[in-house]
Amino acid sequence: MIFKRFxxxxxxxxxxxxxxxxxxxxxxxxxxxxxMPVKYAKQTHIESHLWTRKHAGLFDVSHMMQSTLKGPExxxxxxxxxxxxxxxxxxxxxxxxxLLNEQGGVVDDTLITKVNDNTFSIVTNAGCVDQDTKFLRxxxxxxxxxxxxxxxxxxxxxxxxxxxxxxxxxxxxxVSGLQTLYFGQKRAFQLAEGVTVDVAxxxxxxxxxxxxxxxxxxxxxFAQKLLDNSAVAAIGLAARDSLRLEAGMCLYGHELTxxxxxxxxxxxxxxSKTRRDGSLGKFNGxxxxxxxxxxxxxxxxxxxxxxxxxxxxxxxxxxxFLEDGATLxxxxxxxxxxxxxxxxxxxxxYVKKGVHKKGTKLLVGVRNKKFPIEVVRMxxxxxxxxx
Amino acid sequence: xxxxxxxxLLRSTPRLFLRAQSSNALTKTQLPFTxxxxxxxxxxxxxxxxxxxxxxxxxxxVGITKYAADALGDATYVELPEVDAELEAGDxxxxxxxxxxxxxxxxxxxGTVVDVNExxxxxxxxxxxxxxxxxxxxxxxxxxxADVDGEELMTLEQYEKSLKEDH
Numbered sequence: 353m354i355f356k357r358f359x360x361x362x363x364x365x366x367x368x369x370x371x372x373x374x375x376x377x378x379x380x381x382x383x384x385x386x387x388m389p390v391k392y393a394k395q396t397h398i399e400s401h402l403w404t405r406k407h408a409g410l411f412d413v414s415h416m417m418q419s420t421l422k423g424p425e426x427x428x429x430x431x432x433x434x435x436x437x438x439x440x441x442x443x444x445x446x447x448x449x450x451l452l453n454e455q456g457g458v459v460d461d462t463l464i465t466k467v468n469d470n471t472f473s474i475v476t477n478a479g480c481v482d483q484d485t486k487f488l489r490x491x492x493x494x495x496x497x498x499x500x501x502x503x504x505x506x507x508x509x510x511x512x513x514x515x516x517x518x519x520x521x522x523x524x525x526x527v528s529g530l531q532t533l534y535f536g537q538k539r540a541f542q543l544a545e546g547v548t549v550d551v552a553x554x555x556x557x558x559x560x561x562x563x564x565x566x567x568x569x570x571x572x573x574f575a576q577k578l579l580d581n582s583a584v585a586a587i588g589l590a591a592r593d594s595l596r597l598e599a600g601m602c603l604y605g606h607e608l609t610x611x612x613x614x615x616x617x618x619x620x621x622x623x624s625k626t627r628r629d630g631s632l633g634k635f636n637g638x639x640x641x642x643x644x645x646x647x648x649x650x651x652x653x654x655x656x657x658x659x660x661x662x663x664x665x666x667x668x669x670x671x672x673f674l675e676d677g678a679t680l681x682x683x684x685x686x687x688x689x690x691x692x693x694x695x696x697x698x699x700x701x702y703v704k705k706g707v708h709k710k711g712t713k714l715l716v717g718v719r720n721k722k723f724p725i726e727v728v729r730m731x732x733x734x735x736x737x738x739x
Numbered sequence: 740x741x742x743x744x745x746x747x748l749l750r751s752t753p754r755l756f757l758r759a760q761s762s763n764a765l766t767k768t769q770l771p772f773t774x775x776x777x778x779x780x781x782x783x784x785x786x787x788x789x790x791x792x793x794x795x796x797x798x799x800x801v802g803i804t805k806y807a808a809d810a811l812g813d814a815t816y817v818e819l820p821e822v823d824a825e826l827e828a829g830d831x832x833x834x835x836x837x838x839x840x841x842x843x844x845x846x847x848x849x850g851t852v853v854d855v856n857e858x859x860x861x862x863x864x865x866x867x868x869x870x871x872x873x874x875x876x877x878x879x880x881x882x883x884x885a886d887v888d889g890e891e892l893m894t895l896e897q898y899e900k901s902l903k904e905d906h
Contacts, residue, residue, distance in 0.1 A: 390839075391812065397838050398813040590812075590839045662860070664818050664836050688838045689815035
């Protein structure tokens with residue numbers, strides 16, 4: 353068997369929690385320019401995945417880029433580069449969105465929170481830092497607003513059904529303080545010792561949970577306090593990916609690329625109804641995207657699928673065929689065995705319009721064999737957002 | 740396809756542990772060992788982490804090492820070869836899947852597949868629990884029993900030494 357090795361670890365960046373990862377026996381791998389834990393010694397990948405669904409998992413996601421957009425034309429700018437209505441979004445509320453290039457393709461997916469009418473906080477993907485920075489700097493030049501990466505902050509995700517009680521015990525307001533923080537909302541909370549953290553009720557697992565921005569200087573102590581609770585286990589990138597796959601969420605570079613529109617990605621809900629008549633400004637790729645919205649003309653669609661039998665999991669770029677085994681109708685974007693579904697092979701794929709409907713039976717090619725699959729609705733497991 | 744750096748794995752495993760436990764040795768209570776009453780005539784290792792246990796009659800068992808199984812993590816599916824498949828040394832004999840990765844397994848020697856470990860279809864986790872015994876992948880009739888002495892294959896001692904040097 354061939355092991356893929358990574359070298360040049362010396363050039364990798366470290367998050368503020370790097371020493372903690374090592375102390376917990378993290379298997380460190382290069383990821384988006386950082387040395388990040390793929391799993392920890394205490395649990396296998398599957399154990400850590402199931403732990404998060406049942407208890408609470410702590411993820412270091414400090415490699416993601418946190419940034420701020422400020423200025424009188426911040427909304428106008430966001431209305432050019434995203435299809436989302438940020439004028440009617442209440443302060444303190446965040447929303448998933450996508451950064452659109454001029455062709456309507458996705459430069460990155462992002463979580464944007466309105467601080468006030470002129471200020472937004474933005475989280476984007478670690479792996480897209482260079483393209484995002486270039487894109488935003490180019491696009492912003494005609495607008496009266498400033499975009500700047502946030503320095504010196506760590507980002508921790510606490511996910512799973514026990515996350516609210518775990519975090520509640522560490523903030524001054526207690527567990528009840530989180531009861532009015534609903535999915536997508538973000539607020540500052542005081543930790544017992546007077547340290548302030550920004551808490552967003554969001555995540556990438558399909559579970560209830562939080563993404564917490566904390567000063568680097570306080571990050572290690574805060575993470576250790578979370579881990580002191582027996583409900584919490586540190587969880588690595590491997591489970592982060594299998595959890596998001598089950599939740600039907602997109603991974604940039606797999607489900608989303610600069611060539612794919614949000615409509616093709618089955619993310620039409622990201623195009624706010626109030627943006628569709630153009631009165632709030634036409635976003636990048638307007639003609640192509642609105643044609644796909646109005647005329648259902650997207651040539652391909654993102655779907656979920658499951659295997660009907662056993663077999664090796666379909667992976668990124670595995671071909672998908674009609675049941676005749678000869679007519680190519682799509683490609684897999686992500687796939688693996690699903691820990692929550694007892695190892696059933698699942699995946700996400702782009703298939704041609706017409707074979708995208710729930711219940712459609714197709715074949716997926718893995719190496720030299722073809723395996724029967726069926727198009728299913730996503731998410732693959734029920735989500736538990738606090739709404 | 741394995742996304743785990745062997746280097747980090749080694750660093751996080753205390754050396755004493757590696758030395759004290761011959762974890763990559765064949766399990767003495769399972770078929771790859773007990774197939775003949777005297778045990779295998781040779782057990783050899785590849786640099787790609789397969790093991791092969793050959794017996795006097797030219798039968799051989801193939802699997803992946805404990806080291807490889809640990810590095811892969813939870814096996815979710817094991818792809819087995821076809822019985823009667825004729826293999827050259829280095830041909831694919833199947834693959835071991837974890838949630839995160841798929842890793843090809845290669846035949847250490849030329850031969851014909853005479854049996855596969857069907858138990859892995861229902862219990863792929865045998866690859867993790869006992870990779871050097873119950874988790875054997877295929878049973879071969881090897882073409883030339885003398886091949887097992889070839890320079891390509893390592894003894895247990897050489898294999899474990901190669902793991903330590905793999906920095």
